[in-house]
Amino acid sequence: MPQRDPYEVLGVSREASQEEIRKAYLKLAHKYHPDKTGGDKQAEEKLKEINAAYDILKNPEKRAKYDRFGTADGQPFTGGFEGFGGFGGGESPFDDFFDMLFGKGGRRGGAPRPQQGNDLELRLNVSLKEAAAGVKKTVRFSRMENCDECRGTGAAAGSRPEACSQCQGTGQVRVAHGFFSVSRTCPRCGGAGSVIGKPCRRCSGKARVKVSREISVDVPAGVDTGSRLRIQGEGEPGLNGGPRGDLYIYMEVAPHPVFRREGANIYCEAPITITQAALGAAIRVPTLEGEAELRIPAGTQSGTNLRLRGHGLPDLRGYQHGDQIVRVVIETPSKISRRQRELLEELEALSNPKNYPQQAAFNEKTRQYS
Ligand SMILES: [Zn+2]
Ligand SMILES: [Zn+2]
Structure with missing residues (x-):
């Protein structure tokens, strides 16, 4: 879950x-x-x-x-x-990594705190067929990167950031507060501990520039609109040696002209003839993978849902596969030949009310309540 x-x-x-x-x-x-x-x-x-x-x-x-x-x-x-x-x-090797970065039970004093870079978000559109089978997609996005002209310092070539004079490079200042003095982020350097005298021309002292990036993403089978794919380490660079942020991709599955999706199941309608419904038939229906044969039992009523097992979508964990549900609808011929008319008239003359239970029930109700 x-x-x-x-x-x-x-x-x-x-x-x-x-x-x-x-x-x-x-x-x-x-x-x-x-x-x-x-x-x-x-x-x-x-x-x-x-x-x-x-x-x-x-x-x-x-x-x-x-x-x-x-x-x-x-x-x-x-x-x-x-x-x-x-x-x-449970323990994981990452716990050690975490402890190494921040020290057990809190951060280390003194050195500026490593911070993870910002996460990024983007949307990715896929078709229903792509969502069903899984797909490899190329996504383009832009993100901030450390400026390579100043190597992420923000200071112009030949100069370097200077230690902040207000906090002596610690990033924190102590402010008297009654009997106590409390630590506050230094207002001059914003906690960085250093200030830039001559800003870098390329990044105007911001230390970062916008760079466009292209990556290939494996979209697993079974995604739905709103599914979130997390690509670790594709966000913006961290601060003070912290790890990169992550990239979150929000999936959007486009509506399909024939199929309607509900979770792992897909639904569609298929028109059949009066004789196919009465005699039974095997018809070809479209599926997400192509086509499949659907058996229509003799005596099928209009509006019956027939199931093609396993022709829906897989769930994301890959344990189960949904079904395709085909609602068959009887289509009355819009035009008939003389010969067809004769045959249908003969059919009507031979029809036995016993074999039309819905009609019998309807007539019975009408009799009772009239
Ligand atoms: Zn720069
Ligand atoms: Zn300062």
Whole structure:
């Protein structure tokens, strides 16, 4: 089951304080408590989700990992789909990497803190057939990169950023606050610890420039509109040696002229003749892969749904495959020849009311209520 964003589950912003998170949790836990909902199954699932979300956000370390990696157990995604990683516990090599960057139990003092680069988002359109089979797509986007003229410093050639005089390069200033003094981000350098005297011409001192990029993306079979593909490390570069951000691709599956999709199943309609419906037949129907044979049993009524097993879409985990459901509709001939008229008249003369149960039931009801 795909895990929802814990912030979304608790309805709090990413900047929410621990106290705000705790309050939001208590409010929701109260609302979905079994005593209140009378053991409603959906409320129970909701409560489980709320508990799982709080479990991550109440713990600053887990929360920081979630913020950074999109999962609380620190397992890296490698272009996989959300929901596969899960929130299981356990050690991973990434924990060590995390500890190395930030030190166990908090960040290291002194050196500027490594920060992950910004995540990027884009939309990608695919057809229903591409969504069914999976497809390789080339996507183009632009992102900020470290300026290569100043090597990401923002300072013009021959000059370099100077240590900020207000904070002596620490990025923090101490401000007296009653009996205490508190640390604040330095207003002069914005916490960077350095200022640029002569800005680089290429990036105007911003240290970054916009660069367009093209990558090839494997869209797995089974995506739907709203599916989110995460490509790790394709976001913007990190700060102070931090990792790159990620690229999130939001899928949009175009509507199809013949097929309508509902989850993993697809639906379509096929017209058949009166005689095909009465005698039974095998007809060819379009499928996502091409064509398939659909057997119509003798005595099929108009509007019957017939199922082509396995001709729908796979689910994203690849465990199951949906079906194609064909609604057959009897089409009365719009014009008939003289010979056909004779045959149909003969058919009508020979018809036995017993073999038209719907008509018999209708007549019976009409008799009763008239
Ligand atoms: Zn530059
Ligand atoms: Zn400063």
